[in-house]
Amino acid sequence: MAATQEEIVKGLAEIVNEIAGIPEEDVQLDKSFTDDLDVDSLSMVEVVVAAEERFDVKIPDDDVKTLKTVGDAVTYIAEHQG
Amino acid sequence: MPAKIKPAQGSPYARVLGVGGYRPTRVVPNEEILKHIESSDEWIRSRSGIATRHWAGPDETVTEMTLHAAGKAIADAGLAPEQVDAVIISTVSHFKQTPSVATEIAHRLGTGKAAAFDISAACAGFGYGLTIAKGLVVEGSARYVLVVGVERLSDLTDLTDRSTAFLFGDGAGAVIVGPSQEPAIGPTVWGSEGDKHETITQTLPWDVYRDGGRPEKYPAIRQEGQTVFRWAVFEMAKVAQEALEVAGISAEDLDVFIPHQANMRIIDSMVKTLKLPEHVTVARDVETTGNTSAASIPLAMERLLATGQARSGDTALVIGFGAGLVYAATVVTLP
Numbered sequence: 001m002a003a004t005q006e007e008i009v010k011g012l013a014e015i016v017n018e019i020a021g022i023p024e025e026d027v028q029l030d031k032s033f034t035d036d037l038d039v040d041s042l043s044m045v046e047v048v049v050a051a052e053e054r055f056d057v058k059i060p061d062d063d064v065k066t067l068k069t070v071g072d073a074v075t076y077i078a079e080h081q082g
Numbered sequence: 083m084p085a086k087i088k089p090a091q092g093s094p095y096a097r098v099l100g101v102g103g104y105r106p107t108r109v110v111p112n113e114e115i116l117k118h119i120e121s122s123d124e125w126i127r128s129r130s131g132i133a134t135r136h137w138a139g140p141d142e143t144v145t146e147m148t149l150h151a152a153g154k155a156i157a158d159a160g161l162a163p164e165q166v167d168a169v170i171i172s173t174v175s176h177f178k179q180t181p182s183v184a185t186e187i188a189h190r191l192g193t194g195k196a197a198a199f200d201i202s203a204a205c206a207g208f209g210y211g212l213t214i215a216k217g218l219v220v221e222g223s224a225r226y227v228l229v230v231g232v233e234r235l236s237d238l239t240d241l242t243d244r245s246t247a248f249l250f251g252d253g254a255g256a257v258i259v260g261p262s263q264e265p266a267i268g269p270t271v272w273g274s275e276g277d278k279h280e281t282i283t284q285t286l287p288w289d290v291y292r293d294g295g296r297p298e299k300y301p302a303i304r305q306e307g308q309t310v311f312r313w314a315v316f317e318m319a320k321v322a323q324e325a326l327e328v329a330g331i332s333a334e335d336l337d338v339f340i341p342h343q344a345n346m347r348i349i350d351s352m353v354k355t356l357k358l359p360e361h362v363t364v365a366r367d368v369e370t371t372g373n374t375s376a377a378s379i380p381l382a383m384e385r386l387l388a389t390g391q392a393r394s395g396d397t398a399l400v401i402g403f404g405a406g407l408v409y410a411a412t413v414v415t416l417p
Binding site: 040041042044045046048049061064 | 128129306307308309311312315316347351
C-alpha cells in the first residue's frame with residue numbers, strides 16, 4: 001500500500017537521522033538537504049538508496065539532482081512509489 | 083582419434099606468498115592541491131578522507147616503482163628472482179603501450195625468460211591479475227607468478243577539476259602467487275558492466291594528438307561521482323558478500339577487509355552495508371596514499387602487515403572496482 005505524505009516525511013526523517021545524524025524534527029518539507037540539513041552529495045546518494053528500499057521507488061541519478069528540498073523528495077516518492 | 087595431449091602438472095591450490103609496496107618519496111598535502119582549485123582541506127577530507135598522497139618524481143617511473151615493489155615481494159616470499167616464471171603488470175598509466183612494462187620488469191628483476199604481459203582492468207586490476215595468477219599456478223603453466231598493480235595517476239589528473247584533483251596518488255604494490263597444499267585464495271567474483279563505461283573515463287584518447295588536435299588540457303581521468311559512489315557502495319557490497327559466500331566464509335570468520343582505496347566514504351559505507359563485525363580490521367590507507375587504482379589493495383595489504391594491524395595467516399576479503407566498470411572480489415589468506 002502506498003505511503004501517505006506524512007509517512008514519507010517521517011520515513012525520510014528517520015533515514016536522514018540515521019545517515020547524517022540530523023534530528024528527525026529538523027527534517028521539514030521546506031528544508032534544503034545541502035544548505036539546511038548538511039546532507040552532502042555523497043550522503044544524498046545514501047539517503048536516496050535507503051528511500052528507494054523503504055518506499056519501493058526507483059530514483060535515477062539524473063532525478064536525484066532535482067531533489068533540492070525534503071518537499072521535492074516527498075513529492076517525487078509519492079508520485080513514483082510502487 | 084586425436085593424439086593424447088599430456089596436461090601440465092599444477093598445484094592443488096594457490097596462495098599469496100609475499101607482498102611488497104613502493105610509495106613515491108614526495109608527499110603531497112591537501113594544501114598543495116588547493117593552489118589549483120577553489121576548495122578547502124576540510125571539504126577534501128570530508129568528501130574523501132584523503133589528507134595526503136604520494137606523487138612520483140621524474141625518476142619514479144612506472145618501471146622503477148614496479149621494480150622496487152616487486153623486489154620486496156619476491157624477498158618477502160623467500161624466493162630468488164629466477165624462480166619467478168610469470169610476470170603480470172596491471173596499469174592504466176604507462177604511456178608507452180608497446181612493448182609491455184612486464185617484459186622489462188621480468189628482465190631487470192633477473193627472472194630469466196619468465197612469461198610477461200600487462201593487463202588493463204583499472205582499479206580491479208589487482209583482483210584480475212590475482213585470478214589469472216591463481217589459474218596459472220593451479221593449471222601448471224607457472225609455479226611462481228609476480229602480480230603488480232602500478233600507477234602514476236598524477237599524470238592523468240586534471241589539477242583544475244575540483245571533483246578529482248585531490249583523489250589520485252602514485253605507487254606500486256606487488257604480490258607473489260605460488261603453490262599451496264591448502265586452499266588460500268577463494269573463488270573470484272568478477273565481471274564488467276560496460277553499459278557504464280562512460281562513468282569513469284579518460285577525457286580524450288591519445289590519438290587526438292596524432293590527428294592534429296591541440297586540446298587545451300592534457301587527457302585526464304574524469305568521473306561521475308554520485309553515480310560511481312552509488313554503484314561502488316551498494317552494488318559492490320553485494321559482490322563482496324557473494325565473494326564471502328562462495329568461499330564459505332562468514333563475516334565472523336573474517337579478520338581483515340581490504341577494499342580498493344578509492345575514497346574513505348565508500349569504504350565506510352561498504353563496511354556499514356556489509357555489517358562487518360567490530361573485530362574486522364579495515365584498510366584505510368587512502369588517507370595517506372590517495373586512490374592508486376590497481377596498486378591500492380597490495381599497498382594497503384603491505385601496510386597492514388608491516389604495522390601489525392594484520393598478521394600472516396589472517397583471512398582477508400579483497401575487492402577492487404573501477405573504470406569499465408569492472409570489479410573483482412575474493413577471499414585470501416594473508417602472506
